[in-house]
Amino acid sequence: MPPLLTHESPSRSLFGSGVTQQQARLFRIYNYYRVVISLMLVGLLFLEPITTDTKTRWLEYYQAGVASYLTINVLVAISLATGFLLRRRHLVLSIVFDILIMHGLLLAGSGITGGLANLVIVAVAAGNILTPSRMGTFYAALAGLCSLGITGWAVLAFNENADDIVRAGSLGIVYFAAAFILQGISRRMIRSEALASSRAKSLQELEQINQQIIQRMRTGILVLDRRGSIRLANAAAEELLFGTTASDDNTVPPIQPLPKPLLDGLANWLENPNNRTTPFQASPTSPLLQASFTPLDQQQGDQILVFVEDMSKVTQQAQQMKLASLGRLTAGIAHEIRNPLGAISHAAQLMDESPNLDQGDRKMLDIIHRHSRRVNGIIENVLDLSRRRVASSELTDIGVWLTEFCEDFRQTLEDPSSARIELIIDDELPQARFDKSQIEQVMVNLCDNGLRYSRQQTGENRIQLRAGVTADGNRAHVDVRDFGPGILPENRHSVFEPFFTTDKSGTGLGLYLARELCEANQAHLSLVEDTLPGCCFRITFAHPGRMI
Known part of the structure; x- marks a missing residue:
């Protein structure tokens, strides 16, 4: 299961200061529009030749303006495609340039009565969408002044119809109307987008929190299909069923096949959902588990949610x-x-x-x-x-600790020379986190029992201590093996119960106390079932990254 992710705002990482991702996307679309319009204007120069006396006042200036407009728009498009860092001032300058160039073309062309005047409305509208603030009112005022200016100049210089001034005034009203309407719409859209973004971020954070909670729950959670294939599994389920844990880099272990006892329980539940499954063990060294099944989708029931509880708790x-x-x-x-x-x-x-x-x-x-x-x-x-105290854990090197324990334990024996303690330490052991005094108390109990039963069976004080690593390579374990008569199969599930003993002189609390102390240190004490002589008790420590 992984830590909470922090997402940097695109407005600060991909674009310049003051420009959001949406503004940048809209500006690209607007620039595509400008390229298309400029291409159409250039094309009209070739499709419909313009004569000086009928269509335009200054043909050369008009042609130069159209060509310049196309060139600038193409260069802007290339810059945006190559990752140009867009800033707010670039948006403002682009809109102001469009308003000025359009009025320049109107001045060199047929005046305010030409169709290019409608393109000014588009530029003002685009400016109010891209920068919905007081700058939008400035665009409308600039466009209105330019329209009135070139119309008044044309009336004075070319004796054109004075009614064009009324048309220019009407266009000015349209500019301001477009500015005010689009500013209101843009502000509402920005608020809606901000609210949607905030809710999306909250949902994402909530999803991550839920994922963290599920991953850190001590209850195993699985999502299965009806064939028993695992779709999802949290860390507790991986540990309880397969003995694996997530590594330090938060990578999830590969999903393994479902253990046979749980697969049988699923089949029984599918036949009769009212039956409660019996407790089971995923492996001989795993704790006793209880599984509960429920359909994830009450209508279809294609996926099944499974809760796996540690019955030892x-x-x-x-x-x-x-x-x-x-x-x-x-x-x-x-x-x-x-x-x-x-x-x-x-x-x-x-x-x-x-x-x-x-x-x-x-x-x-x-x-x-x-x-x-x-x-x-x-x-x-x-x-x-x-009176048992709370565990005070510390990160411990298992190999060094076990070697020191063997030396100290020998000194407590009446005849250290007669005791044969075999010590085996595997390579590359992970560290473990536990209370040394409490785990040493467990080890003393197990070693004393092992020496006593080995002496009863073979006449020799002999035990074997081995430090190894679990199958996932993330946790350490210590085995204490004796060479005594072993434990009868019918007694294997009772050895950790309080007051259970086969020794007339025993109290029946030693192994129970040992398991209690292990559980207090998030370790697990189990009896290993194998074909070797005697019996073997295993202490499996928790992942060293888990805090007690």
């Missing part, structure tokens, strides 16, 4: 509520339990010092000692759950 919340109540209860009666428990333990110690005990009594005392320690351990573990 729901289970974790239920267990936290249960253990929170248990923790409050234990905290309230801890000293009431410990007082008689301490008395029982002290009495057992005193009895153990008696020389008159037979073998049967000593076995009974051993049971009292063992179960007193077990009860005390249960109380301590539950109290630790209720």
Whole structure:
């Protein structure tokens, strides 16, 4: 999923100051019109030769003006095509030039009664569209003065009909009317365009925000077709279903085929939409997932929206509520339990010092000692759950950290020389972000269990620690493998439940506490299912770019 994009305004990047993209586009269209008009004027010189005494006052000046007008318009068109930086003053100068050149042609030609006077109206109208401000009134005033000026001069110099002055005045009224009407229309269009642009920008930003929210949701979201082909998937769905995450450059991983359990759930839902799909695992090391299906289009139903929830979160919340109540209860009666428990333990110690005990009594005392320690351990573990602090994460080099942990862990053993700890660290491991003290507590628990079960099965204190990288290459994981008897298949889904244990001396909270600590660091503790001897627990860390 990508960061919010910032779009630079075209009026500042592609064009000069004060010229919007729409003004530049309209000016290009207007310049095309000027080129066409100038070509037609030049063509008329050849199609209908003009005589000095009937059509024009100064033929040479008229021809030179038409040719100059065509040349300038063609040069402007070429400049615009080559990326000329258009500014507001260029618009103003172009309109003023058109008004002056048209009146110059009227002066050299047949006067205000000629058809070229209508082209002045077009120039004034174009000016009010391109620059809808007080400059539009200036264009109308300039055109009106020029029309009255050349008409008055023609009446005085050539004794032409004085009625042409009335026609020039009428044209002046038309210029101002066109200016005022088009200014109002242009302002309304500009406001409408600004409102539409603002709404489009707001919609774009809202779409980007929605995309960011969907991509950062912890709930997996998929869009499928009825055949199970993935059309869209957010980052959480990629991570939950395929174990992949977006890279640092925000590139989306390639869409993979839908996992078979989810594909089967889709087929069952298509047969009966009222059935709720059963939880599933996308892979042996992935958490338990729950999928919910709904048609994206209620009428056609061609595309299906899928929500994928991490059931471990729901289970974790239920267990936290249960253990929170248990923790409050234990905290309230801890000293009431410990007082008689301490008395029982002290009495057992005193009895153990008696020389008159037979073998049967000593076995009974051993049971009292063992179960007193077990009860005390249960109380301590539950109290630790209720007092657990918030994770304080830091970016860590997994290889260096795991090497240091092995050295420190050896020093805590009673006989470090008898322990065989194999350390394997893959190359190019990504960093991970976690609380070292909490994850080290998990590792100590896993390593202690591994050494104990390996010794029971093989008589040798042996474990294997391996630091590797996930399939997407973005996250690190650490495996703790023992060489013990392994875990029965029927118990594999229960090993992380609180108070579940197959060891008579255990409390059943060790692995639950370990998973809780991993979840607090956005890591995932899972049991790897393979054919190798013993069992292997894997800690899969979150992407290092994700903040805890």
